[in-house]
Amino acid sequence: MSREQITSAKRIVIKIGSSSLTGKAGSALDADAVNKLVDLVAACKARGSEVVVVSSGAIAAGLAPLGLSTRPKDLATQQAAASVGQGLLIAQYTQSFNRHSITASQVLLTTEDVVRRSHYQNAQRTLYRLLQLGVVPIINENDTVGTGEIRFGDNDRLAALVALLISADLLVLVSDIDALYDAPPTQAGAKRIHEVTSVADIENETLGGAGSSGVGSGGMVTKVEAARIATSAGIPMLLTSLEDADKTLAGQDFGTHFHAHASKTTSRLLWLAHATKPHGKLVLDAGAVKAILERGVSLLPAGVTAVEGEFIAGDAIELVGPDGVVIARGLVAFDSEDLPKMLGRSTKELAAEMGAEYERELVHRDDLVLL
Incomplete structure (x- = not known):
């Protein structure tokens, strides 16, 4: 992926994880973290890009108000936390985007919205219209009504499917880990993987599981799967941290760059492979x-x-x-x-x-x- 491909991307999907927005489980939303992400989005829009944000954090944001110190394991409490937290999350985004006179919207999706072709097309039309109107859609999985059987499971996959849905030029995953490493980053000698030409090249790497913050549901494995979906559609992907995101999007050598496939799989077949049940x-x-x-x-x-x-x-x-x-x-x-x-x-x-x-x-x- 060249620097020009990154800096010239006209339609960008940026996904941010729960731990980047709230820190450790039981913490409230970090307003500074939200502002930093919003400033990044505003900078992208200022240079002519359309941006969609896929934001985790509803369940995490609902923990502190409910007096919970860890992410609940049972579905009903997760849904209750999401119900409390989603309002706090979108309110924080709205307030932050107001600093740039940018209108943000809330879009909650379930798997039905991408599994069923008619729902998929409806979601696509809505997002296209919001972008035409200059709005920044803030997308999250609808955790309040999602069940174990019909959930995406993590927003990394959701972000990749949204990138596919709107024919994005670039997918950016913002994590509490600054890049992909050839071993768990806490392990001595772990080395950053600067770029990945093909996801198949790293299938045997030890990538680790979910993060240590206790608020997310993803991990490096889900990020690699998101890269597989996006790059198969001809969409390059960046994996970076919130601290490095501005520099990574400026084309500097931070994070991990996943190259898009030269030969694209059709959107219909990608939908069939990744979005159908x-x-x-x-x-x-x-x-x-x-x-x-x-x-x-x-x-x-x-x-x-x-x-x-x-x-x-x-x-x-x-x-x-x-x-x-x-x-x-x-x-x-x-x-x-x-x-x-x-x-x-x-x-x-x-x-x-x-x-x-x-x-x-x-x-x-x-x-x-x-x-």
Whole structure:
């Protein structure tokens, strides 16, 4: 990633973690930290960039007012803390942006807003219009109503999906760790990774887990996954700290730079890979696995040995090899209840017996993405 790519980015998504905004668990929101981030956003806007902020911190901000010293483990208390903290969070942002005469807005998302295509497009239209109006959207996961089954789990992934959603030019993750390291940064001899040409190059690195502040849910693993999503879409990513963010965005050698892929995966396939929730599985024989992985073909009934789960035509499902390993995700063309009588049979045989509508793929190659 060149300095020019960073400084010339016209649409930027900046994500900031809970620990950068509140410090240790039980602390109140740090107004100075919010102001520092807002000043950074204002500087980006002053040079002509549109900026979306993905902000953690609702649960963390709600801990102190509720007299809690650690992030609660049960969902109901997390939701209560988020309900208290989200208002405090957006109020602090609004007050801080007022110093620059910039209007900020609140956008709360659940996984349904990016999993279901119609919701995805509605969220996209809203964000585009806010940017056209010069507003800085402040996005957070809707922790107040989210459940364990339907949550993003961390805002790093959410930020990457938002970058994909609005076709951003740059994704910036602001963390309490200033960069990616080749070992836990507290370990003696740990070295900063200045740039990552391909996420595959660091898969064997020891990246560590969640942070030590006790208020977040992510960690370096989730940040690398966010980089995988963004760079696959042709969007470069920066990982930096709040202290170094201005210098990193100025193109200086701080943080870690993740290079975008030269060949972009289509937004539709990225949506399918990262933003959909699979409703079931198709178990494939070894021949079908090889054909899909090596030749990029569509999935036909002859290569399927079993069906798991209940789904309808158009749902996202996982394709699983005989060993149980998920190899791909795709949009299925038939209801699950129709499939058992089709398995292991050719499309011509099915068409002759059941009608012409059965002479087609279970999952077309255009609706399939390898994982």
